[in-house]
Amino acid sequence: MVSGQSKNKKNKKLNKLFKSEWITNNLVFILFVSFLIVLYIANGHIADKTIRDISKTKNEITDLQYQYKTLKSEVMYKTEESEILKQVQPMGLQINKELPVKIYINKK
Structure with a gap:
């Protein structure tokens, strides 16, 4: 008999909880909690997208560094003297083997 009474009390509490009157009285709160849940889920998706974008940018930076x-x-390598000589040799240009001569001007 005790177990039957506890079941009845539980059933009454559940029925009371899900009555349309209770839902209409707390509709604003239910909508507010639903809105917070949607915001929480959206925030998770935005965070995941941001993390993916950061990872993609890091990979691009690494490639650009290479x-x-x-x-x-x-x-x-191409600006070394020997490489420049190889490139200009077909044009007939060579390094001058003589030392430069300094010209003195007498001011009178």
């Missing part, structure tokens, strides 16, 4: 270092090393 490209920069590669181009810089190529430019340094």
Whole structure:
């Protein structure tokens, strides 16, 4: 008999909780909580998207750094004296083997 009474009390509490009167009385609160839940879910999605964008940008920066270092090393190699000589030799240009002569001007 005791168990039957406790079931009745639980059923009455549940029925009281889900009555349309209770829902209409607390409709503003239910809508507010629903709005907060939607905001919480949206915030999670925005955070995930931001993390993906940051990761993508890091990868692009790493690729650009490699490209920069590669181009810089190529430019340094091509500006060496021996490489410049190889490139201008077909045009007939050579390094002058004689030392430069200094010209003195007498001011009178």
